[in-house]
Amino acid sequence: MGWTLDELVRRAGEALAAQGVRAPSGRVTPLPDRRLVRWYATIGLVDRPLAYRGRTALYGERHLLQVVAVKRRQAEGRSLAEIQAELAGATDRVLREVARIGPAAAEVPAEGDGRPPPRKRFWAEPPTAGQQEDGLLYGVALAPGVTLMLPGQPGPADLTEIRAAARPLLDLLARRGLLHEGG
Amino acid sequence: MSALTVTTMTGPERDRLATGDPDAGLGALRTERGNLPLELVDVQARLTGLAGAVRLTQGFTNPYDQPLEATYVFPLPDRFAVTGMTMTAADRTVQAELRERAAARAEYEQAVAEGKRAAIAEEERPDVFTMRVGNILPGERVSVELSLAGPLSYEDGEATFRFPLVVAPRYIPGKPLDGTPVGDGYAPDTDAVPDASRITPPVLLPGFPNPVRLSIAVTVDPGGLPLGHARCSLPIEQGEDGTIRVTPGQRLDRDFVLRLQYGEPVHATHGLVLVPDVDGAEGTFQLTVLPPTGAAAPRPRDVVLVLDRSGSMGGWKMVAARRAAARIIDTLTGADRFAVLTFDNVVERPADLPAGLAPATDRHRFRAVEHLARAEARGGTEMLRPLREALDLLTGDSAAVGEDRDRVLVLVTDGQVGNEDQILRETAAAVQRVRLHTVGIDQAVNAGFLGRLAAYGGGRCELVESEDRLDEAMDHIHRRIGTPLLTGLTVHSAPGEGGGMEGQRGIEIVPDTVSPARHPDLFPGAPVVFTGRFRGSPAGGLQVRGRDLDGQPWQAGVEATTVDQAGDGIRPIWARAHLRDLEDRYVTLGAGEELTDLERRIVDTSLRFGALCRFTAFVAVDSRVVTDGSGPHRVIQPVEPAAGWDMLRPPPVAPIAGAMTLAAMIEPGSRARAARKVFNAGWQSTSAAHTAMGPGTVRQPKPHAPQDDVRDLAALELSRLRSASAAGAHQRRQLLDDLATRLSALVGELARPEVAELLEAIRSGRGDVDELWARALRVLEKLAGPAAAGERGAQPPRTPFWKR
Numbered sequence: 008m009g010w011t012l013d014e015l016v017r018r019a020g021e022a023l024a025a026q027g028v029r030a031p032s033g034r035v036t037p038l039p040d041r042r043l044v045r046w047y048a049t050i051g052l053v054d055r056p057l058a059y060r061g062r063t064a065l066y067g068e069r070h071l072l073q074v075v076a077v078k079r080r081q082a083e084g085r086s087l088a089e090i091q092a093e094l095a096g097a098t099d100r101v102l103r104e105v106a107r108i109g110p111a112a113a114e115v116p117a118e119g120d121g122r123p124p125p126r127k128r129f130w131a132e133p134p135t136a137g138q139q140e141d142g143l144l145y146g147v148a149l150a151p152g153v154t155l156m157l158p159g160q161p162g163p164a165d166l167t168e169i170r171a172a173a174r175p176l177l178d179l180l181a182r183r184g185l186l187h188e189g190g
Numbered sequence: 191m192s193a194l195t196v197t198t199m200t201g202p203e204r205d206r207l208a209t210g211d212p213d214a215g216l217g218a219l220r221t222e223r224g225n226l227p228l229e230l231v232d233v234q235a236r237l238t239g240l241a242g243a244v245r246l247t248q249g250f251t252n253p254y255d256q257p258l259e260a261t262y263v264f265p266l267p268d269r270f271a272v273t274g275m276t277m278t279a280a281d282r283t284v285q286a287e288l289r290e291r292a293a294a295r296a297e298y299e300q301a302v303a304e305g306k307r308a309a310i311a312e313e314e315r316p317d318v319f320t321m322r323v324g325n326i327l328p329g330e331r332v333s334v335e336l337s338l339a340g341p342l343s344y345e346d347g348e349a350t351f352r353f354p355l356v357v358a359p360r361y362i363p364g365k366p367l368d369g370t371p372v373g374d375g376y377a378p379d380t381d382a383v384p385d386a387s388r389i390t391p392p393v394l395l396p397g398f399p400n401p402v403r404l405s406i407a408v409t410v411d412p413g414g415l416p417l418g419h420a421r422c423s424l425p426i427e428q429g430e431d432g433t434i435r436v437t438p439g440q441r442l443d444r445d446f447v448l449r450l451q452y453g454e455p456v457h458a459t460h461g462l463v464l465v466p467d468v469d470g471a472e473g474t475f476q477l478t479v480l481p482p483t484g485a486a487a488p489r490p491r492d493v494v495l496v497l498d499r500s501g502s503m504g505g506w507k508m509v510a511a512r513r514a515a516a517r518i519i520d521t522l523t524g525a526d527r528f529a530v531l532t533f534d535n536v537v538e539r540p541a542d543l544p545a546g547l548a549p550a551t552d553r554h555r556f557r558a559v560e561h562l563a564r565a566e567a568r569g570g571t572e573m574l575r576p577l578r579e580a581l582d583l584l585t586g587d588s589a590a591v592g593e594d595r596d597r598v599l600v601l602v603t604d605g606q607v608g609n610e611d612q613i614l615r616e617t618a619a620a621v622q623r624v625r626l627h628t629v630g631i632d633q634a635v636n637a638g639f640l641g642r643l644a645a646y647g648g649g650r651c652e653l654v655e656s657e658d659r660l661d662e663a664m665d666h667i668h669r670r671i672g673t674p675l676l677t678g679l680t681v682h683s684a685p686g687e688g689g690g691m692e693g694q695r696g697i698e699i700v701p702d703t704v705s706p707a708r709h710p711d712l713f714p715g716a717p718v719v720f721t722g723r724f725r726g727s728p729a730g731g732l733q734v735r736g737r738d739l740d741g742q743p744w745q746a747g748v749e750a751t752t753v754d755q756a757g758d759g760i761r762p763i764w765a766r767a768h769l770r771d772l773e774d775r776y777v778t779l780g781a782g783e784e785l786t787d788l789e790r791r792i793v794d795t796s797l798r799f800g801a802l803c804r805f806t807a808f809v810a811v812d813s814r815v816v817t818d819g820s821g822p823h824r825v826i827q828p829v830e831p832a833a834g835w836d837m838l839r840p841p842p843v844a845p846i847a848g849a850m851t852l853a854a855m856i857e858p859g860s861r862a863r864a865a866r867k868v869f870n871a872g873w874q875s876t877s878a879a880h881t882a883m884g885p886g887t888v889r890q891p892k893p894h895a896p897q898d899d900v901r902d903l904a905a906l907e908l909s910r911l912r913s914a915s916a917a918g919a920h921q922r923r924q925l926l927d928d929l930a931t932r933l934s935a936l937v938g939e940l941a942r943p944e945v946a947e948l949l950e951a952i953r954s955g956r957g958d959v960d961e962l963w964a965r966a967l968r969v970l971e972k973l974a975g976p977a978a979a980g981e982r983g984a985q986p987p988r989t990p991f992w993k994r
Binding site: 048049050051054055056057058059060061062064086087088089091092093094095096097098100123124125126127128129130131132 | 224225227255256291292312314365366367368370372375376379384385388392394395396398399789804805823825826828
């Protein structure tokens with residue numbers, strides 16, 4: 008399907024760390040983070056996500072190349088406007104040269120699988136009422152009696168990661184005797 | 191032509207153009223214009239009278255080493271029809287065809303997949319379009335030319351040609367939709383904006399070398415009228431032949447606006463132009479309705495707009511509030527002055543507007559609307575300070591002294607504050623020196639507060655519970671800010687009795703073709719222009735009906751003044767206006783068969799009259815196969831940041847702001863809910879309301895008996911009516927209408943039969959004004975109590991007015 012924003016950021020960070028890329032001054036954040044990637048999208052340095060699953064944006068190899076290439080150029084002391092002039096719209100070949108990532112770091116999630124084609128006749132779709140929230144919450148059972156409520160609907164991959172992340176909390180609750188025994 | 195002198199509008203934007211690029215120098219790139227596909231935009235406009243014909247050329251190039259598909263999201267004037275398109279590449283020009291949109295898209299995709307050059311132009315919004323050009327070969331240039339026709343707007347002897355050059359960022363509410371985005375922009379498609387990714391092109395950073403060569407040339411044919419002065423928003427030069435040209439080197443970051451002053455009125459009388467079709471028995475008409483002669487020019491106005499952007503205004507409310515505010519600003523003219531304040535915890539004003547009241551010039555209004563477009567809900571509702579600032583602007587020392595100006599304050603809010611009494615107490619005196627209108631936007635608006643505020647300000651209190659109601663409410667406010675001379679104009683085939691057309695033939699109108707479909711009002715200085723379709727012989731007349739200042743029926747017969755086979759652009763102008771009416775209807779209609787029929791009608795109209803709309807697209811395919819069809823490199827053209835915007839800041843590193851914002855959003859809402867509950871329960875428990883407000887209130891006003899408050903208000907309304915007793919019937923009817931909006935906000939649910947009956951009588955719009963007036967006085971006298979009622983000595987004991 009593609010990487011989540013967190014996965015994309017992590018991979019970009021790893022690639023840059025492996026190359027020993029450091030910022031020339033404190034002005035530039037050495038490692039990409041989520042907000043930065045979103046901002047890069049508004050200025051055309053990173054393409055829009057491949058697709059959305061629920062509220063989760065999914066990214067691919069080209070996005071990784073773009074993030075790493077921008078960071079490398081910044082580490083060389085280029086301003087973002089200069090980087091935009093060079094890299095906005097750049098081909099994959101140019102991005103690969105600048106990013107200097109081998110295929111190993113970019114083990115691409117198989118592109119296209121499970122990704123639906125764009126909606127047809129979007130121009131005739133009525134927008135929904137546009138209320139702020141429907142008030143609906145999604146519950147994830149972490150342990151008997153312990154439920155996590157979320158505003159967005161998590162997918163199977165999210166569930167795995169949420170459960171893993173919840174482990175320390177559940178341990179703490181168990182240690183303090185706050186869980187129902189025998190559940 | 192030589193009579194025309196042109197000047198450039200001066201101001202900060204001009205200065206900005208001269209300043210260099212601060213980032214240039216240090217390691218600057220060799221590329222002079224970046225590596226982007228769009229290299230030129232050329233606008234050739236011919237203005238004839240009040241019509242414009244434009245040829246727009248977009249030049250694309252491929253700076254990459256593989257075949258390219260370039261996407262460019264661009265604006266066009268929303269009332270102009272796109273009537274033709276050509277694509278030129280490698281010495282061949284291909285005429286585009288207008289097709290149903292899905293069919294056009296399929297044809298384009300297939301051509302690109304087959305390795306052919308192709309181009310497609312689609313409409314996303316009335317003023318936002320997308321051009322895609324596929325299979326541009328490396329190093330090659332492809333240009334696309336669009337033909338447009340449209341009307342110039344005309345007001346107070348000045349015609350305006352506005353050609354936008356950049357799609358500014360838009361606020362995208364809603365939750366992301368599953369699946370692949372339908373466009374290449376940065377915003378996700380959402381349930382509220384299903385095509386958001388098609389209207390949000392990435393934005394260039396300041397310091398980016400100018401990527402696009404812009405040229406604009408305008409020729410003006412005044413059609414026999416003397417031309418006065420012309421003004422332009424961009425630096426221009428005038429050629430020997432009179433052609434106006436924009437100085438080279440300008441960026442596509444603002445609207446091109448050309449204002450032409452005509453030496454004498456463009457229309458001396460109502461006008462009816464008939465343009466028979468070349469074949470068939472139908473034709474297009476254009477009917478211009480002038481304000482009645484002798485109509486007084488409106489007084490200049492000082493308007494301060496105060497917009498609530500607090501956290502409780504999130505979602506549709508903010509969208510509606512921005513639209514409402516922008517509409518008010520649009521009604522201002524150069525003689526008026528205005529200011530815009532947006533507030534939550536802090537008060538903000540549009541950057542680049544002068545401090546104090548700014549003249550309502552094009553540029554200032556544009557800046558203000560930009561400022562509004564950026565306003566997003568956040569923070570608490572600190573309403574007192576912005577109101578004080580607004581009142582100070584209108585009545586303070588710096589306000590124009592002795593000048594004969596209308597002073598107007600418009601407050602747009604959900605009124606979700608708990609310190610109503612404090613606000614009223616602190617501002618009531620100053621509010622009575624201005625006209626204050628309140629626009630309450632919410633499904634559960636704090637109506638009592640807004641009603642009381644409007645009562646002190648003698649304005650209207652409009653409550654808008656859904657976006658559907660917004661237009662109607664804004665019409666009311668609009669009519670109070672700028673008084674129309676005629677309202678609810680309609681066009682009819684058959685001459686009625688006494689319509690000045692006795693013995694003449696009426697022209698037969700093709701049913702449901704008259705645009706604007708919403709019955710417009712006629713304001714001083716601005717004629718109303720109808721277009722529509724007729725059938726039969728092009729001779730005879732039409733009739734216009736409406737209501738005059740006193741609410742009396744008004745009508746006028748208009749004979750055909752011109753029968754013009756040449757067309758003069760009226761046909762496409764009508765087609766565009768009519769398609770927009772139909773598209774508006776499509777948006778408001780529910781699902782079902784009706785919708786399918788309407789869509790078919792829109793497509794048929796668009797294709798028959800050759801005008802692009804949202805359901806059709808222009809597609810051009812060059813039959814030569816030039817690539818192996820392996821899929822071109824796809825690039826979306828980033829656009830200039832709209833002048834005056836401030837969005838291009840990197841995000842803050844630490845995400846602390848989120849927590850604070852959340853807290854700020856929750857707090858005032860819960861406070862307001864508590865206060866509202868008490869408020870609605872009746873005013874007996876005023877002191878309890880103060881307690882319920884909690885610690886957020888800065889200063890506690892002295893609790894006062896609620897019946898005194900109502901008595902005071904009634905006395906105020908009474909004195910207002912009494913002082914206007916000598917006014918004309920029309921003005922008194924307006925005063926009663928406004929009074930009704932305030933009373934219903936105040937005592938809507940309270941069982942006081944004579945108030946309810948009075949409201950109903952006023953709202954019905956019928957009945958004798960004198961009688962209504964007297965009745966209103968009687969009701970208010972009763973509410974105000976004997977002291978205000980005057981002379982009589984014996985005072986009956988007070989009874990709370992909500993009890994019978």
